[in-house]
Amino acid sequence: MEAGGSVISGLPHPEALAVPRGILEKIVPRGDLEEAGALLGTVSGGEAVVSEAVPLAWGVGGFRVDPVKWMRTVLDGEERGLEYIGMYHTHVRGRARPSPLDVRYMMECPGEVWLIVTPEEARAWVWGGSGLTEVLLRVL
Numbered sequence: 001m002e003a004g005g006s007v008i009s010g011l012p013h014p015e016a017l018a019v020p021r022g023i024l025e026k027i028v029p030r031g032d033l034e035e036a037g038a039l040l041g042t043v044s045g046g047e048a049v050v051s052e053a054v055p056l057a058w059g060v061g062g063f064r065v066d067p068v069k070w071m072r073t074v075l076d077g078e079e080r081g082l083e084y085i086g087m088y089h090t091h092v093r094g095r096a097r098p099s100p101l102d103v104r105y106m107m108e109c110p111g112e113v114w115l116i117v118t119p120e121e122a123r124a125w126v127w128g129g130s131g132l133t134e135v136l137l138r139v140l
């Protein structure tokens with residue numbers, strides 16, 4: 001999703017993701033419907049602070065994010081002074097770890113923080129110069 005679309009080693013990325021509890025609670029999956037969306041907010045001092053989670057796609061057993069809808073969301077956020085932090089999506093069962101397919105998509109978006117939320121837990125990940133790395137998640 002970034003220009004170039006290839007893995008850039010050493011790309012800087014946030015070391016922590018801060019998410020308000022109210023936003024996180026809205027993402028927690030209930031039932032079989034998975035959801036994906038964009039995280040917008042501000043990045044400073046190595047921490048990304050989410051101020052909006054914009055839903056973009058839903059599906060049972062998977063989902064497909066429309067790239068045009070995604071781009072509009074990112075540009076709309078920029079117009080309002082918000083940075084694009086990355087994506088969130090839900091796993092209706094299992095752990096909040098990236099699946100092999102998730103990792104494939106993450107490799108196309110180095111430096112983006114991916115938040116994965118299950119009914120039991122939430123964890124944040126980034127694909128960067130040292131591969132898949134977990135990012136500290138702070139609930140505000």
Ligand SMILES: [Zn+2]
Binds near residue numbers: 098
């Ligand atoms: Zn996943």
